[in-house]
Amino acid sequence: MTTTMVSSAGAATGGPSYRILLIEDDPGDALLVEELLHDTGLRFELTTCATLADASSTLSSGVTDCILLDLHLPDASGTSAVTAVRALAPHTAVIVLTGLSEAQAGTDAMAAGAQDYLVKGKVEPELLHRTVRYAVYRSETERAGIEAQAARLRAEENARLERGLLPPPILDASSVRVTTRYLPGTAMALLGGDFLDVVEGDDGLLHAVVGDVSGHGPDAAALGVCLRIAWRSLVLGGHRGEDLLGLMERILVAERVSPSQFATCTLLTLDQNVSTATLHLAGHHEPLLTTTEGTRELTAAHGIALGIVPGLRKWPATVTPLPPGGALTLYTDGLTEGHNGNSGRRLGVDGLLALIEALPPADPAAHIDQLITQTHTLNAGRHTDDLAVLRLDWGTHRHGHPAAEQRLG
Secondary structure (H helix, E strand, C coil), X not given: CEEEEECCCCCCCCCCEEEEEXXXXXHHHHHHHHXXXXXXXCEEEEXXXXXXXXXXXXXXXXXXXXXXXXXXXXXXXXXXXXXXXXXXXXXXXXXXXXXXXXXXXXXXXXXXXCCEEEECCCCCHHHHHHHHHHHHHHHHHHHHHHHHHHHHHHHHHHHHHHHHHCCCCEXXXXXXXXXXXXXXXXXXXXXXXXXXXXXXXXXXXXXXXXEEEEEECHHHHXXXXXXXXXXXXXXXXXXXXXXXXXXXXXXHHHHCXXXXXXXXXXXXXXXXXXXEEEEXXXXXXXXXXXXXXXXXXXXXXXXXXXXXXXXXXXXXXXXXXXXXXXXXXXXXXHHCCCXXXXXXXXXXXXHHHHHHHHCCCCCHHHHHHHHHHHHHHHHCCCCCCCEEEEEEEECCXXXXXXXXXCCEC
């Protein structure tokens, strides 16, 4: 294997530099190609290999922009050589070098994946210059198209998962206003397993859940969707409290891809007839209660996260009295784990409460949007995590129609 480097001295200045791999076992032909490259005016770095095996080592150790491939090598020939090279470097431009008597070889090579072909003995510097540039351009265009298609498919998959994580609430006669937000950590981040849901049961009670599956990516998101659907089905089937959480844990253990995977969640049952909220915390933090006196974190008993110790079933209930009018906000830790400006500390619940206190009065949807904007501004992109927020407002809407506003980030 030999390597030749050509800088802008002796080559055209201002243009790109090409890393070219020549796979040619004939030393005379290899020298001819090198001399032609010098005459093209291209800036290039040339590496020459005599076999496909040597080329494989070269391709695995660095980036190559263009491969000049002879179709008659000691260890590969014809279109099989093109196929082998494309397998080694699927996103690299390949130009095939054919003999004068091989009229069909060039077109066959292009059908096998080469960007272009050149006939030995008929190559002029200008033709080689143009062929290398266009082949690299076409290869880069193909790669960009593949990446764009992959991004579109990923976005479509994420959107389907997001719809599963943020379903429409089931509200019948309830006058509670439901506002939800779900935002992935960053625009191109893989989804996490945050989930939420609201259902009005046949008993007239309003049931809500906010949860967070450990980890990120499609596995966590799929498990989050599974738990959300299970919760809704079980609630509509009459399951409540510890019994409900126990069944959700059994489903989590059966569906998770790793024994270390777990989920935290808060279950809330709102009874407007007696003005109480019943909470079950499974490794999750307390909701926030907003009244005319301000916003504070509720005090509630803590239970273990789902899947940490399957079968332990430690999820005590906390019953909290509620004022005639107010709001409860359930959320995942994406709202509090970001940085608190330049302080070097995380925002935390205290910082979140301070932000809420400083926000101007607004309707629930605008209030949540302003709060999320403020936390993102303080964080400045230093910590990325998915975020789910569920707010339930009652009192002022008691005599109106139930309202629900949702939004995917």
